[in-house]
Amino acid sequence: MSENIYLPRMATIQSMRPETIDVTTFRVTIDGSDGTGKFEYKSGQFAEVSVLGVGEAPISITSSPTRPEAIEFSIRRVGELTNALHELEPLDKIGIRGPFGNFFPLEEMEGQNLLIIGGGIGLAPLRSVILNVFDNRAKYGKIDIIYGARSPQDLVFTSEYKEWQAVDNTRLHLTVDRGDEEWKGNVGLVPTFLREINPSPENTISITCGPPIMIKFVIEALNELGFSSEHIITTLERRMKCGVGKCGRCNIGSKYVCLDGPVFTLKQLEEMPSD
Ligand SMILES: Cc1cc2nc3c(=O)[nH]c(=O)nc-3n(C[C@H](O)[C@H](O)[C@H](O)COP(=O)(O)OP(=O)(O)OC[C@H]3O[C@@H](n4cnc5c(N)ncnc54)[C@H](O)[C@@H]3O)c2cc1C
Numbered sequence: 529m530s531e532n533i534y535l536p537r538m539a540t541i542q543s544m545r546p547e548t549i550d551v552t553t554f555r556v557t558i559d560g561s562d563g564t565g566k567f568e569y570k571s572g573q574f575a576e577v578s579v580l581g582v583g584e585a586p587i588s589i590t591s592s593p594t595r596p597e598a599i600e601f602s603i604r605r606v607g608e609l610t611n612a613l614h615e616l617e618p619l620d621k622i623g624i625r626g627p628f629g630n631f632f633p634l635e636e637m638e639g640q641n642l643l644i645i646g647g648g649i650g651l652a653p654l655r656s657v658i659l660n661v662f663d664n665r666a667k668y669g670k671i672d673i674i675y676g677a678r679s680p681q682d683l684v685f686t687s688e689y690k691e692w693q694a695v696d697n698t699r700l701h702l703t704v705d706r707g708d709e710e711w712k713g714n715v716g717l718v719p720t721f722l723r724e725i726n727p728s729p730e731n732t733i734s735i736t737c738g739p740p741i742m743i744k745f746v747i748e749a750l751n752e753l754g755f756s757s758e759h760i761i762t763t764l765e766r767r768m769k770c771g772v773g774k775c776g777r778c779n780i781g782s783k784y785v786c787l788d789g790p791v792f793t794l795k796q797l798e799e800m801p802s803d
């Protein structure tokens with residue numbers, strides 16, 4: 529009998545790390561396995577995460593497949609399902625379907641410099657890339673990470689920044705829209721900060737994820753800096769339901785974002801119908 533694609537696998541929450549007032553990182557293991565079990569995924573993919581009796585939602589996998597002990601999701605509470613997830617505790621059960629969607633082409637990016645640009649909770653799928661390339665450090669050139677949030681309190685993964693900054697040939701550039709008395713870093717929007725940092729497009733791939741408005745202006749800035757459409761990789765935010773190309777909720781023209789995306793090069797986006 530074929531496997532039911534709508535049936536989630538049960539998983540156990542091992543820990544919940546608060547990132548901000550409304551974002552928590554859930555570390556989970558698939559039941560009946562040593563950790564991720566048969567849940568083999570690539571950086572950039574997502575899963576449908578569910579709470580029994582409440583529902584499910586697409587959530588990016590923020591851990592790296594190079595660290596198979598557990599799977600991590602960083603989730604902002606915005607509505608019914610995400611609120612229910614935040615009410616859970618370690619050792620509670622959740623459902624997981626997936627992994628779904630395509631992924632960042634890390635193998636094709638080997639030998640290149642990486643410019644990783646994130647905004648808000650959009651750093652979640654990028655963290656999977658960051659940890660993955662750190663675990664394969666010799667395969668990549670220089671790594672620049674530009675990350676921005678509304679305020680210092682909205683930055684996610686702050687407990688890891690020291691570790692990230694200590695990695696060879698890696699720079700983390702932080703910015704916030706509004707600082708406070710303690711904030712010593714940059715104040716300003718991500719696209720403006722990107723222009724100030726002025727990275728060279730030579731032998732460099734940029735990948736970006738964040739609010740659609742940030743992505744729009746980041747792409748504009750990258751174009752001005754001379755990055756080609758093939759070297760700008762981004763993610764598309766779309767409402768989703770099934771996650772497996774059946775319900776038609778997420779399509780743009782002939783493309784299903786849940787199957788063909790959420791990762792696209794700017795060149796691919798330029799070839800899609802605008803809506
Ligand atoms: C591929 C993909 C990856 C995602 N990764 C993450 C992630 O890593 N972390 C995270 O916190 N969220 C992520 N999201 C968004 C997440 O799926 C929604 O926040 C979630 O579905 C909300 O469910 P809910 O029942 O809590 O809220 P609902 O009660 O359904 O909605 C609450 C509010 O959120 C809005 N909303 C719901 N779904 C979306 C959506 N897909 N895009 C924009 N607004 C939406 C609704 O319009 C409403 O205003 C991702 C979405 C997609 C498509």
Ligand code: FES
Pocket residue numbers: 767768769770771772773774775776777778779784785786787
């Ligand atoms: S979410 Fe159902 S087709 Fe993409």
